[in-house]
Amino acid sequence: MGFYESMGLSPLINASETYTGLGGSLMDEETLRAMCEAGRGFVDMAALTDRVCDRAAQLTRNEAAFVTTGASAGLALSAIACMCGMDERQHDMVPDASGFQKNEIIVFDGAFRGLIPYWRLIGLTGARIVAVEPTIEAAIAAHRESTAAIFLFPGALYEADVPNCEEAIPAFKRAGMTVVVDAAAQLPPASNLWHYTTELGADLCIFSGGKHIKGPQSTGLIVGKRALIDACRLSACPNARIGRAYKTGKEELAGFITALGRFVAEPEEARYRRQMDILSEIDRYLTANAPVTTQFSREGRLGTHQPLLFVTMPPGKRAADLNAYTRSLHPPIDVGVYGPEFGRPENLLFLNAYNLTGDQAQVVAKAVCDFVNQ
Ligand SMILES: *Cc1c(COP(=O)(O)O)cnc(C)c1O
Numbered sequence: 285m286g287f288y289e290s291m292g293l294s295p296l297i298n299a300s301e302t303y304t305g306l307g308g309s310l311m312d313e314e315t316l317r318a319m320c321e322a323g324r325g326f327v328d329m330a331a332l333t334d335r336v337c338d339r340a341a342q343l344t345r346n347e348a349a350f351v352t353t354g355a356s357a358g359l360a361l362s363a364i365a366c367m368c369g370m371d372e373r374q375h376d377m378v379p380d381a382s383g384f385q386k387n388e389i390i391v392f393d394g395a396f397r398g399l400i401p402y403w404r405l406i407g408l409t410g411a412r413i414v415a416v417e418p419t420i421e422a423a424i425a426a427h428r429e430s431t432a433a434i435f436l437f438p439g440a441l442y443e444a445d446v447p448n449c450e451e452a453i454p455a456f457k458r459a460g461m462t463v464v465v466d467a468a469a470q471l472p473p474a475s476n477l478w479h480y481t482t483e484l485g486a487d488l489c490i491f492s493g494g495k496h497i498k499g500p501q502s503t504g505l506i507v508g509k510r511a512l513i514d515a516c517r518l519s520a521c522p523n524a525r526i527g528r529a530y531k532t533g534k535e536e537l538a539g540f541i542t543a544l545g546r547f548v549a550e551p552e553e554a555r556y557r558r559q560m561d562i563l564s565e566i567d568r569y570l571t572a573n574a575p576v577t578t579q580f581s582r583e584g585r586l587g588t589h590q591p592l593l594f595v596t597m598p599p600g601k602r603a604a605d606l607n608a609y610t611r612s613l614h615p616p617i618d619v620g621v622y623g624p625e626f627g628r629p630e631n632l633l634f635l636n637a638y639n640l641t642g643d644q645a646q647v648v649a650k651a652v653c654d655f656v657n658q
Pocket of ligand 1 (some may be wrong): 656
């Protein structure tokens with residue numbers, strides 16, 4: 285019996301997304317081995333952290349990097365760094381930021397704020413969140429002495445009604461603002477690991493380790509300017525400050541840096557082709573066995589560089605009902621259902637091969653056919 289079965293659960297097949305609620309992604313064998321090895325010996329943790337962070341900076345072509353417990357921790361630590369800099373007395377006072385010279389963080393207002401709850405994490409630090417009309421001019425006008433930074437959230441859905449990073453970051457840098465980007469799920473391409481910072485000029489950028497990078501689910505990465513990364517570390521574990529709540533163990537550090545190395549080393553076309561091969565197999569089975577129409581998308585749900593297979597079922601067959609059906613199977617399968625915020629038809633589903641292996645293609649395709657044909 286496997287571990288999940290011993291807990292009375294069935295491991296499921298993930299044909300949808302690197303959702304946190306499904307376990308994010310799966311670590312490769314080499315990553316799992318690194319975690320096991322790290323768990324077998326003691327080490328000087330400060331030195332391990334230095335080495336891992338230096339290596340992460342190198343792999344992501346950034347000046348500096350810090351490995352933390354998730355993009356969420358990255359949001360909090362970045363906000364603290366922008367408010368406190370290297371002032372240790374202020375780091376000690378977080379989350380009472382009321383007396384700080386810089387204690388306000390700007391975010392764009394707009395429809396996306398209701399869809400993406402992550403901006404609220406900035407508030408953990410005591411920062412006052414200032415939501416401005418989503419234009420570059422309004423954000424620059426709101427920038428004043430007490431502004432610590434502006435935080436941006438790229439992604440096709442989130443940027444639907446706000447200026448995108450390509451326009452906004454250079455404009456905010458010209459206006460002298462500190463810019464932090466939460467690009468937690470904006471991978472692949474791996475080049476996004478340096479796009480927002482070294483190419484567009486953002487001061488810090490944050491990624492999830494447990495989504496597309498395929499590291500431990502409890503890891504995250506902050507990359508960018510050395511001074512701000514050093515400031516993040518002042519509040520981070522092992523210091524007994526707010527970031528002590530975000531402790532990365534030796535196992536996570538080992539797993540994360542191994543996964544990151546593998547992620548940046550995989551050629552983009554190979555990663556894309558691997559997913560395309562799986563989706564093509566599903567597509568052939570579906571179109572031969574069920575009255576559906578299919579279409580390949582060259583973009584992921586949030587605009588990432590990965591293929592998706594769109595499947596339109598006959599009218600009346602709802603993607604949400606399909607998912608309820610496939611989740612009841614053994615093994616359960618999670619298929620891609622667009623939430624209402626995407627404004628897609630109810631009979632459209634998406635299939636994503638990022639977390640699929642070749643031998644799961646037939647299982648997924650057959651389950652979809654069985655639902656459509658029943
Ligand atoms: C997933 C996500 C987060 C949270 O990331 P964790 O690594 O799970 O903490 C933050 N911001 C965005 C935009 C995300 O997609």
